[in-house]
Amino acid sequence: MEIDNCYEEDKSKAVDVSGKPQSRPEARGRAIFQPTRKNGQLVAVANTVLQYTYPLKLLLPQNVSRTKTCQWLYVITFGGGLVAGDNIQLDIELSEDCTVVVTTQASTKVFHSVDSLVTCQTLEAKIGTGSLLVLVPDAVVCYKDAAYRQRQVVHMTKGSNLVLLDWYTSGRMARGECWEFQSYQSTNSVYLEDALVFRDVVCLQDTPLLPIHKAMAQYNVVGMCVLIGPALTHLYTKLLDELGRSKPYGYKYNKEVVLSISPLRFQKESEDIDGAVVRVMAYTTTQAFTEMERILQDLYPRLGGNPFENKY
Numbered sequence: 295m296e297i298d299n300c301y302e303e304d305k306s307k308a309v310d311v312s313g314k315p316q317s318r319p320e321a322r323g324r325a326i327f328q329p330t331r332k333n334g335q336l337v338a339v340a341n342t343v344l345q346y347t348y349p350l351k352l353l354l355p356q357n358v359s360r361t362k363t364c365q366w367l368y369v370i371t372f373g374g375g376l377v378a379g380d381n382i383q384l385d386i387e388l389s390e391d392c393t394v395v396v397t398t399q400a401s402t403k404v405f406h407s408v409d410s411l412v413t414c415q416t417l418e419a420k421i422g423t424g425s426l427l428v429l430v431p432d433a434v435v436c437y438k439d440a441a442y443r444q445r446q447v448v449h450m451t452k453g454s455n456l457v458l459l460d461w462y463t464s465g466r467m468a469r470g471e472c473w474e475f476q477s478y479q480s481t482n483s484v485y486l487e488d489a490l491v492f493r494d495v496v497c498l499q500d501t502p503l504l505p506i507h508k509a510m511a512q513y514n515v516v517g518m519c520v521l522i523g524p525a526l527t528h529l530y531t532k533l534l535d536e537l538g539r540s541k542p543y544g545y546k547y548n549k550e551v552v553l554s555i556s557p558l559r560f561q562k563e564s565e566d567i568d569g570a571v572v573r574v575m576a577y578t579t580t581q582a583f584t585e586m587e588r589i590l591q592d593l594y595p596r597l598g599g600n601p602f603e604n605k606y
Contacts, residue, residue, distance in 0.1 A: 300382050305315060318411075323350045323384040325367055328391045338362040339392045348384055349373060359598030364393040366601070369431065375403030378441070379411035383418075388454075391421040399603045401432040401463070406439035417446045421454035426525055426527065431587075432463040433515065436475035444480045451487060455523025456595065458482060459586060460494075463579055464507075464514040472514065473498075473506035482558055486524065486567065493562045494518060494571075512550075513575045514581040519589065522558065524571035529592050530570035537572065550577045551585060 326343035331338050334475055339362070346352045353368040369384065374384070388394055404413050418427045427448070436442050448456055465471035477499045480592040484492040496516075498506050510516075521530045537555040541547075551574070558569035572589060576582035594600050 298594045299474065299563070299601070301533075302380075303391070306494070318379040320381045320383040321478075323352050323369075323382070325352060325385070326387045327365055327394050328389045328601060329391045331465050336363055337494045339353040339394065341367075349380060350384070352384075358493045359395070359422045361596075361598035364395065364596065364598045366397065366441050366597075366599075368593045371402075375405055376415070376442075377405045378408040378413060380413050382415045386417070386419040386427070388419075388421050388427055391401075391424040392422065393426045393428075393596060395428045395430065395597055396603055400433045400605075401435045401464065404434065404440040404442045404475070405439040406437055411474045412441045412443050412477075412584040415444045418462045419446075419448045419591075421448065421450050421456060423451050423453040426455040426457070426596065430459045430508070430590070430603070432459065432605065434478075434480075436462070436465055436478055438465060438474040439451055440475040441477045442475070445483075446481070447483045447485070449485045449488075450522065453524060456484065456527040457526070457590065460519075461515065461517030461582065461586075463510050464510065467514055467579075470588065473510055476511040477599065480530070482518075482520070486560075490523070491567075492520060492558060492569075492571075494502065494520075494527070512577055515574070515576045515579050517574045517582055517605075519572040519574075519586060520558070521572070522567070525592075527568065529590075531573060532592070533572060533589060534570055549583050552576070553585060562600075 323346035324343055325341060328340050328342050330338040332338050341354055342356065344352055349372040351370040351372060353370060355368065356364060357594045358366045414474060419427055426462065433444065446460065450456060460480060462478060464473045465475060482494045485488060500506055533555055534557060537553055554573045556571045558571055560567055574582050574585055583602060587600065
């Protein structure tokens with residue numbers, strides 16, 4: 295099975311060297327959010343467009359967030375997971391001054407590949423000025439012999455804000471599966487006014503000299519969280535101080551959970567724009583989940599709740 299180069303933008307329909315399609319036609323979804331104002335004041339965030347086709351389903355529960363100025367969007371697939379060849383395309387657009395959480399009800403399960411079919415997911419988002427998009431799905435779980443490809447592209451405008459969590463596990467650990475999928479590929483790209491400011495590419499696949507499970511040792515969960523935008527300055531500044539601080543001599547590290555943080559700095563029209571990238575590796579899903587829940591806890595008042603609550 296051939297897979298496109300990890301450092302190239304994916305095509306909507308992948309084709310292998312034999313000319314046979316590697317995935318089915320796209321199942322598309324679309325969600326657009328607009329602010330609702332009263333006497334010039336923001337009073338709510340409204341969903342104005344919600345479209346989806348099988349096997350994708352989008353839910354907008356009304357009582358999840360404790361504030362009307364934040365909407366929560368749940369991305370669901372029928373059948374409890376993604377089968378070989380599924381091809382999901384989701385477009386999300388936030389107008390100005392909107393806060394939206396995009397999450398899932400459970401982990402994204404990817405079933406084994408059949409006839410060299412690759413399971414694909416693509417998310418494209420646009421964020422207006424003053425808006426905050428929080429992408430916090432549950433981890434991707436690739437079953438034995440699964441082939442999965444994911445691409446997430448976010449277009450930001452000046453003054454917009456983004457939290458992007460992307461994480462994956464070794465598979466069905468309870469069944470003894472440990473990094474036994476065929477391939478996992480994830481590309482995350484962030485643009486600010488059409489200028490690429492961040493890209494992260496992960497491509498996991500066994501090689502003759504080094505299978506994935508040996509490279510990962512005892513770690514079963516790997517994740518990354520990107521924080522960009524003026525509304526997140528206090529959060530990532532605090533995290534840079536906490537996680538980036540040099541440890542004293544003799545400090546005993548917890549080898550079961552490894553956390554690191556890197557500052558993200560770039561210029562746009564002579565204006566400095568900052569952010570941070572947090573990375574985590576852990577022995578168990580619960581350990582990684584607990585750390586991400588703690589790291590993002592300062593956002594919960596604006597979100598009107600904790601998107602990690604009662605999940606693990």
